[in-house]
Amino acid sequence: MNVSEVSKLMDTILSIPGMNDPVKIDLKISRRQVLVLSHVIERGVTGKEGSMAGLLESLPKEALTELGQLSGECLQKAGLVELYEKLKNLGK
Template sequence: MLTTNEVAQVFDTILSIPGMNEVVKIDLKISRKNVLLLNHVIERGLSNKDTEKPSILLKSIPDETLQELKVLADECLQKAGLIELSEKLTLLGESSK
């Protein structure tokens, strides 16, 4: 069994492979429902308050890369025209706690 440090080193090695920082174009066609769900999953995964113990992978990723994922999630919402709906659903979810 690998230790936490060893797993972090493996993730770091994989993310350091030449070409991993190259930009790729992905032509993705998904429903608005799935865009909304994807955005929610990304935001929840990046949020420290929703998880008591973040994954080793997220711990080893620089904040700049995590911010890029957040921007990607927001761009998906914008392209699908769901920013306002997402904001209202977030407020609704917060008020029910």
């Protein structure tokens, strides 16, 4: 599928009734996984280190913002905000 087709498909899926309804997810993952997940989300949302994949290109700006907020919440709950920021600064 080309980028245009992926974009149309994602727009259709995101328009399905109920897709904006909140869902409670009980998730237990290691702190290591939280760090990796946050890094992956940030790379995808900011488009760093290469262009974003077709899926992320087709998401609305609000969805990307929500992903960033989710990443921040996970780091906060795991007590890793300060460590994550320090790790980011090491990579600069």
